Amino acid sequence: MTAKKSTEMSVFGVDVLEGLSSTPKHLSSRYFYDDEGSRLFMEIMKLPEYYLTKAEFRIFSEQTREIFESFTSGADSIDLIELGAGDGVKTAVLIRYFLERGLNFNYSPIDISQQANDALTSRFHSEFPSLTINPHTGDYFKILGSLKDGSDRRKVVMFLGSNIGNFHRDSAINFFRELRQSLSEQDRVFVGFDMQKDPRVILSAYDDPTGVTAKFNLNLLTRINRELGGTFDTSKFSHYAHYRPIECAARSFLISRERQTVTIEAIDRTFLFEQWEPIFMEISQKYTRTMIEEMAGDSGFEIEADFFDGVNFYNNSLWRPKGHAA
Ligand code: AVI
Numbered sequence: 001m002t003a004k005k006s007t008e009m010s011v012f013g014v015d016v017l018e019g020l021s022s023t024p025k026h027l028s029s030r031y032f033y034d035d036e037g038s039r040l041f042m043e044i045m046k047l048p049e050y051y052l053t054k055a056e057f058r059i060f061s062e063q064t065r066e067i068f069e070s071f072t073s074g075a076d077s078i079d080l081i082e083l084g085a086g087d088g089v090k091t092a093v094l095i096r097y098f099l100e101r102g103l104n105f106n107y108s109p110i111d112i113s114q115q116a117n118d119a120l121t122s123r124f125h126s127e128f129p130s131l132t133i134n135p136h137t138g139d140y141f142k143i144l145g146s147l148k149d150g151s152d153r154r155k156v157v158m159f160l161g162s163n164i165g166n167f168h169r170d171s172a173i174n175f176f177r178e179l180r181q182s183l184s185e186q187d188r189v190f191v192g193f194d195m196q197k198d199p200r201v202i203l204s205a206y207d208d209p210t211g212v213t214a215k216f217n218l219n220l221l222t223r224i225n226r227e228l229g230g231t232f233d234t235s236k237f238s239h240y241a242h243y244r245p246i247e248c249a250a251r252s253f254l255i256s257r258e259r260q261t262v263t264i265e266a267i268d269r270t271f272l273f274e275q276w277e278p279i280f281m282e283i284s285q286k287y288t289r290t291m292i293e294e295m296a297g298d299s300g301f302e303i304e305a306d307f308f309d310g311v312n313f314y315n316n317s318l319w320r321p322k323g324h325a326a
Pocket of ligand 1: 161164205216
């Protein structure tokens with residue numbers, strides 16, 4: 001392997017080694033988002049079956065004033081912080097309204113990808129010339145920690161897109177607890193949750209007939225080939241998704257179509273795949289209102305307001321630190 005050996009690359013290698021040495025085998029969906037993976041995710045968001053993005057966009061568009069009022073109640077200026085902002089299409093709806101209302105605020109997107117931050121910043125600079133943007137690249141919590149004492153304005157930290165659904169429950173609680181440590185009592189968290197619904201609707205969002213989601217999953221094998229010197233033949237794996245209504249969880253797998261071995265040079269290992277053996281790729285957790293309330297409570301928050309779309313497919317939930325004097 002001649003490619004650069006960055007720290008990220010070696011962490012990637014270690015995670016792949018750990019995942020493919022486990023029983024059952026697994027890979028982490030956090031590695032889906034190389035350039036091609038990010039492009040495929042944009043395609044997924046446009047699929048008719050992938051209702052999540054459209055539902056969240058509807059909430060932002062139809063309840064903009066209510067969201068504005070809840071963010072600003074008891075605060076005349078805010079720092080709007082977004083974790084993993086993506087293309088910013090939904091956030092632009094809020095920003096436009098906040099500017100029209102003359103709100104004193106600035107916008108800080110935090111992303112692990114410099115490229116994502118650069119693209120978003122230049123887009124928002126031309127769309128909103130008067131907006132103050134403070135982009136930060138790196139680890140969410142290190143950056144939030146550094147922002148903690150930077151201003152006495154209310155921070156509203158947004159974590160949208162049901163990204164929390166890709167965390168297992170314990171990791172989600174740890175994530176919110178860590179977030180709580182970076183906030184003070186006047187701050188707020190605004191989280192996008194995909195709600196429990198007809199299991200068939202959920203399953204079709206993760207098993208689209210055009211196969212974009214399959215490509216999105218298989219792209220991680222291609223990434224391993226490219227960055228870690230792997231020998232995966234993607235035609236020998238197929239995408240399989242299921243939804244378990246009792247756990248409210250969609251899961252996706254890549255299934256080995258035949259008995260085969262795959263070598264990964266950077267970690268100096270060869271892995272055997274039995275015929276029909278699965279690699280667990282991703283969890284996409286769905287929620288009930290009770291689950292959201294419990295998660296908030298278990299991580300030091302309480303729900304201040306919920307913004308559902310018209311058919312209760314999706315909820316943007318606004319949380320405040322527990323015990324705060326309302
Ligand atoms: C980014 N994340 C919330 C998406 C989801 O719905 O779990 C990723 C995704 N996986 C398959 N389709 C979309």
